[in-house]
Amino acid sequence: QITLKESGPTLVKPTQTLTLTCTFSGFSLKTSGESVGWIRQPPGKAMEWLALIYWDEDKRYSPSLNNRLTVTKDTSKNQVVLTMTNMDPVDTATYYCAHRRGGYDHTYDYWGQGTLVTVSS
Amino acid sequence: DVVMTQSPLSLSVTPGEPASISCRSSQSLLHRNGYNYVDWFLQRPGQSPQLLIYLASHRASGVPDRFSGSGSGTDFTLKISRVEAEDVGVYFCMQDLQTPPVTFGQGTRLEIK
Numbered sequence: 001q002i003t004l005k006e007s008g009p010t011l012v013k014p015t016q017t018l019t020l021t022c023t024f025s026g027f028s029l030k031t032s033g034e035s036v037g038w039i040r041q042p043p044g045k046a047m048e049w050l051a052l053i054y055w056d057e058d059k060r061y062s063p064s065l066n067n068r069l070t071v072t073k074d075t076s077k078n079q080v081v082l083t084m085t086n087m088d089p090v091d092t093a094t095y096y097c098a099h100r101r102g103g104y105d106h107t108y109d110y111w112g113q114g115t116l117v118t119v120s121s
Numbered sequence: 122d123v124v125m126t127q128s129p130l131s132l133s134v135t136p137g138e139p140a141s142i143s144c145r146s147s148q149s150l151l152h153r154n155g156y157n158y159v160d161w162f163l164q165r166p167g168q169s170p171q172l173l174i175y176l177a178s179h180r181a182s183g184v185p186d187r188f189s190g191s192g193s194g195t196d197f198t199l200k201i202s203r204v205e206a207e208d209v210g211v212y213f214c215m216q217d218l219q220t221p222p223v224t225f226g227q228g229t230r231l232e233i234k
Binding site: 037039046047048049052060061062063064096098104105106107108109110111112113114 | 172
């Protein structure tokens with residue numbers, strides 16, 4: 001049974017750096033093919049993909065946010081950490097981490113419950 | 122970026138009646154392996170997204186067979202053969218071929234009449 005849960009601050013000030021942690025179980029990021037992604041959803045808006053980290057440390061970032069995002073993993077703790085710099089009110093959103101199944105049939109098959117982050121002074 | 126355009130954006134359906142949602146992409150999502158990398162999700166009120174369909178037409182584990190996906194290239198459809206009360210929520214499509222970035226449709230809100 002795969003589960004993921006996001007944790008981090010619910011409120012950040014403009015220009016601050018956001019750090020979110022995804023703690024997961026039911027799979028290992030030491031296993032070939034496994035990866036974890038981050039996706040966000042501003043209130044009332046569509047989902048926006050942010051980043052992906054693979055078991056082998058390979059990473060992918062949204063081109064529009066690339067210079068603000070960093071994703072890392074701690075396999076001993078079964079955690080993935082997303083940092084986003086220079087936060088702005090438009091970054092207010094529910095942030096999700098999700099397990100991405102590998103192989104030819106790759107898909108985001110399990111999602112965390114999400115965590116709402118509000119950016120306001 | 123690949124633009125995913127869903128229609129309609131909202132749907133009101135009588136229980137037991139069918140429903141259909143369209144998703145069109147700005148680029149082909151057909152891989153040379155023959156698979157289309159389009160997924161469909163349902164986000165019930167207050168919940169996180171649930172995978173319904175992957176590779177355009179493959180039902181995810183535990184998903185009722187009243188849900189089906191079809192399409193190829195740039196035109197995709199999610200169909201619910203007989204809508205039930207538990208199907209209420211927002212449905213969205215996602216492409217995971219022409220990446221980064223993965224991109225999503227705007228979402229279609231389904232309500233029960």
